[in-house]
Amino acid sequence: MRELSLHILDIAENSISAGASRVGISVIEDIKGDKLTIKISDNGKGMDPETAQRVLDPFVTSRTTRKVGLGLPLLKAAAEGCNGGLTIESQLGVGTTTQVTFQHSHIDRMPLGEISDTWLTLLLGSPEVNWVFHYQMDDAVFSLDDTELKKELQGILLTEPSIMPILRELIRDGVESVRLNAKENLCQPLNH
């Protein structure tokens, strides 16, 4: 996988497999601090410490205990190669939080890719999950908790052809506006 947003999709799929009813995904591009942080938290069934350790080991991971393959170990290696890392905090019956960090400017850092596509895929493909998205670049923020949207859409498919474009625009515009705002702020002349 060549984009971080595909890895995010992969980790979120683990959350769905773990029976989560609520999943939060936050992507924070701290340009000034030169750090990229991705966090996925769910309220799924969680893992015991031993399993949480095992899902990071590419050679021991067992397909029968949990649907985790090579995705996490490879992402961990990629993060560590960019002065970052990957941690998993998990508690049985409570949920799992996966956090990945990268040095933002590292030459080997994978591009974030189409984060809005990943979010739209999750929102439309798993409507039974309560999704909470957060995208931040320096001080510019876009947050979307889909609770309100779904209240409006009760009993209506999110994939109806007239509904889908509204949702897509909502996410795309949100992500775009964060990028624009952040860039504007960066381009402001320094006050000496």
Next chain:
Amino acid sequence: MPAIKSLDDLKRLREEAQRVRELKVNEGKTEIVISMGTVGIAAGARETLKAILNFIETRNLQSIIVKQTGNLGIEGQDPLVQITLPGAEKVLYGKVHPSFVDQLMQDHVCDGKVIADKVLKI
């Protein structure tokens, strides 16, 4: 920044939801499921899903359920797409890349014709 980007968006959504609800009839629904496990994602399942959604939107196809699922455990055939027309058996297709999506959606979902040589037998 508020959770909803603008009140206009929410208002638009509310009006559209109301309209669709009024139009809604209790007909059978077509279901499309895409395998979105690690292998599926790596094989391009997200782009396949995007192409399917595009088709639904541009052709204005109503009442189609699109879902994702984890790894289906079929090696070397990703991206996998399973289509179930109302009252019909499920049909599983392998290697559904975006370039194949238009034909698949037109023939199977719109015209009800199974594309036999792309069907996976399990």
